[in-house]
Amino acid sequence: MKPKIREVIVVEGRYDKNALSQVVDAVILETGGFSVFNDREKLAFLRRLAQSRGLVLLTDSDGAGFVIRNYLKGALPRDRVKQAYIPDVPGKERRKRRGGKEGKLGVEGMEPRVLLDALRRSGATFEEGGEEPKGPPITKADLYAAGLAGGTDSREKRLALLKRLELPEHLTANGLLEALNLLMSREEFLRAMDSSTE
Structure with missing residues (x-):
């Protein structure tokens, strides 16, 4: 291993x-x-x-x-x-x-x-035993539910999130998913998505 x-x-x-x-x-x-x-x-x-x-x-x-x-x-x-x-x-x-x-x-x-x-x-x-479990990862389904993938305006929403998080604008939905899982927990992501729609 x-x-x-x-x-x-x-x-x-x-x-x-x-x-x-x-x-x-x-x-x-x-x-x-x-x-x-x-x-x-x-x-x-x-x-x-x-x-x-x-x-x-x-x-x-x-x-x-x-x-x-x-x-x-x-x-x-x-x-x-x-x-x-x-x-x-x-x-x-x-x-x-x-x-x-x-x-x-x-x-x-x-x-x-x-x-x-x-x-x-x-x-x-x-x-030794791996990282402390930080809960379930952010999934592609979470991106779809947040309108960041698969929708007609998902590219614009994704670009706005990338800008807010100071991430490269050329990240694909898969690249965004990887970056989000490095930077935050699923719970933090869901909270951030809730607050951006208010």
């Missing part, structure tokens, strides 16, 4: 996310590489997650990884972000024809043991 981590882990790209998701049970988000520099909505979402759950930054050990890490260190609340570092290991990932400029393996090329060690050293919260 994979160890469960409470914080949201932030990595550079999808291959890093794939490698890490085979090692730990955690919410893992991608920065999209350097695109995070111009994505204010993603940054606002990361700030919200940092406040509610805490973040662990896990970028490659090359120069590009440190540029992304340093940008996020300056943009996110320092007391809510933990830093996980992988060692400099020469080589290239199997899927690539050529290695990176600096000839180092990235997160995706690390062995599971190395990734776990990096997370432990960062102070990530490993949960």
Whole structure:
């Protein structure tokens, strides 16, 4: 069974996310590489997650990884972000024809043991029995009932909610569902929906 981590882990790209998701049970988000520099909505979402759950930054050990890490260190609340570092290991990932400029393996090329060690050293919260149950999750049916999916004006309602919660406007109904379950309980969601219709 994979160890469960409470914080949201932030990595550079999808291959890093794939490698890490085979090692730990955690919410893992991608920065999209350097695109995070111009994505204010993603940054606002990361700030919200940092406040509610805490973040662990896990970028490659090359120069590009440190540029992304340093940008996020300056943009996110320092007391809510933990830093996980992988060692400099020469080589290239199997899927690539050529290695990176600096000839180092990235997160995706690390062995599971190395990734776990990096997370432990960062102070990530490993949960023994999983999280405290926070009640039933918010479901797709809840989104339909709130008019956020499936209706003629559901897109407008969804955009208004995304704006109110400072979430990216390009989130689909499924993406919204995932984000809501990270940020609040079902009870809090239902209360928020009741108060917005009053």
